[in-house]
Amino acid sequence: MKAIRPAPHLPELLSPAGDMERLKAAIQFGADAVYLAGTNFGMRSAPSNFSPEQLAEAVEFAHSRGVRIYLTTNIIPRNSDVEGLEPFLRMARDAGVDAFIVTDLGVMAAAKRVAPGVEIHISTQTGVANYAAARQIYDMGAKRVVLARELSLEEVATLRAKTPKQLEIECFVHGAMCVSFSGRCLLSNYFTGRDGNHGDCAQPCRWKYALCEETRPGQYLPIMEDGDGTYILNAKDMNMSEHIPELLRAGVDSLKIEGRAKSAYYTAAATNAYRRALDDALAGNPLTPWVTEELDKISHRQYSTGFYFGRPNQNVDLGSYVRDYEVVAVCESYQNGVAVLSQRNRFFRGDTADILEPGKAPYQVRMDHIQNGDGEEIEAANHAVMRVLLYTDTPIAPGALLRVKKDLDS
The missing domain is CATH 3.20.20.70 (Aldolase class I)
Known part of the structure; x- marks a missing residue:
């Protein structure tokens, strides 16, 4: 029906x-x-x-x-x-x-x-x-x-x-x-044969470019805007x-x-x-x-803010993404002080999880007491989609996402 x-x-x-x-x-x-x-x-x-x-x-x-x-x-x-x-x-x-x-x-x-x-x-x-x-x-x-x-x-x-x-x-x-203009780009087609309009864009606007003078093959000169180059396409x-x-x-x-x-x-x-x-x-x-x-x-x-407030300062000085957090687990259930988690990325005993639940302010939970699915104490959740028991007094809703901030210095 x-x-x-x-x-x-x-x-x-x-x-x-x-x-x-x-x-x-x-x-x-x-x-x-x-x-x-x-x-x-x-x-x-x-x-x-x-x-x-x-x-x-x-x-x-x-x-x-x-x-x-x-x-x-x-x-x-x-x-x-x-x-x-x-x-x-x-x-x-x-x-x-x-x-x-x-x-x-x-x-x-x-x-x-x-x-x-x-x-x-x-x-x-x-x-x-x-x-x-x-x-x-x-x-x-x-x-x-x-x-x-x-x-x-x-x-x-x-x-x-x-x-x-x-x-x-x-x-x-x-x-x-x-x-x-509104995604009408032919660079991907030109360089790779991948059609951006059909959803297969290789994102050549994110690549790093340099000049090469025809009589000096192999000598690549940066297109300067500052000390690191120019990023007008990015x-x-x-x-x-x-x-x-x-x-x-x-x-x-x-x-x-x-x-x-x-x-x-x-x-x-x-x-x-x-x-x-x-x-x-x-x-x-x-x-x-x-x-x-x-x-x-x-x-x-x-x-x-794009073009909404006039001509934008929209070019970025690097093409890479900022990824400071990663999802380490999804909560399957919570009962009697135990959250059952399904692992997504490696995490360790003692990590602080940043919890994302629908409609709620994010909150944090320390993961000081974790066990595997057999109830054995573990120092780390190392295996993809492994079952992890997290002991905490903080109720975590089923479907909540547990994130950990990456150690960017490691």
């Missing part, structure tokens, strides 16, 4: 999901909607994505919890892709997805033809940067437009004021930025957690977190932080301090 499609909840927190584990993390930690891809026509090939059976399962799981599902069908298809498009859209329609996220006008027309009851959301790949384009897209049948990430907050507000109020406005608030990550009230005042209906290719932990922590940030804004409260701290605990490059 088909799940009952829930009504939209606006303003909305929209989280990414690359597979079922990440979808469940997004929902557990407070997403109002989740965007994901099937095995075709979506702009991320690195995640495992959802088979037809998994997509139906995901929709059933989400709808039973009042969460909506948006399916990315946002590649720019070639002739060879077109034949399989309508069967794919019918499958997704029958699975019960709430919206198709599309870039291509042919895909939009096919979706309207074979799935008229499914909303059309226009992808950021379309590059909508003005109210005239947004109006035209609405007249063509779109329910929502995901704006180009190059707009300032003032431009977003102007676009909102000059478009039908029935047209929903979605904007990115967190995650990786592309140095090309964008910082976006972080708008401190500016949710401004986004809502500008008329943004949906706050989108980037990262379908990232881990379930990233999905959980980012969703948890933005859930609190959005709730604070809606209640008229100042931002809860731990929100900022939480976003520093997930894998990220240096942060910026």
Whole structure:
């Protein structure tokens, strides 16, 4: 029996999901909607994505919890892709997805033809940067437009004021930025043959470049900006957690977190932080301090606010990620002072675990007394997914993630 499609909840927190584990993390930690891809026509090939059976399962799981599902069908298809498009859209329609996220006008027309009851959301790949384009897209049948990430907050507000109020406005608030306009980049194709639009980007914008003079092969000269070189291609990550009230005042209906290719932990922590940030804004409260701290605990490059406040200082002086914390275990149960953990990364007796639970401020627990599944005292949890008993007076909720700060000097 088909799940009952829930009504939209606006303003909305929209989280990414690359597979079922990440979808469940997004929902557990407070997403109002989740965007994901099937095995075709979506702009991320690195995640495992959802088979037809998994997509139906995901929709059933989400709808039973009042969460909506948006399916990315946002590649720019070639002739060879077109034949399989309508069967794919019918499958997704029958699975019960709430919206198709599309870039291509042919895909939009096919979706309207074979799935008229499914909303059309226009992808950021379309590059909508003005109210005239947004109006035209609405007249063509779109329910929502995901704006180009190059707009300032003032431009977003102007676009909102000059478009039908029935047209929903979605904007990115967190995650990786592309140095090309709304992700329209050919560098990956040029260097590696991997198609960025089909989700296989090699991220050449993160590589280190140098000049080579043609008569001096093998002599590489740095492209200088400072002592370490220039990094004009290497964008910082976006972080708008401190500016949710401004986004809502500008008329943004949906706050989108980037990262379908990232881990379930990233999905959980980012969703948890933005859930609190959005709730604070809606209640008229100042931002809860731990929100900022939480976003520093997930894998990220240096942060910026993108283009929202004018021309950004968005180029970072290194391409590597900041990864100061790692998930070491997931709590399976807690009873009578004993937490049953499933190990994810090595940890040691005496470590301090930083606990992430849905909707709660993070808290810390010392792991001074740990045993293996046979009840034997251990000094370290060394084996993947091993069962560990943690003795603590602090109740830990099932599904909570235990993190440990890395020793960066070791």
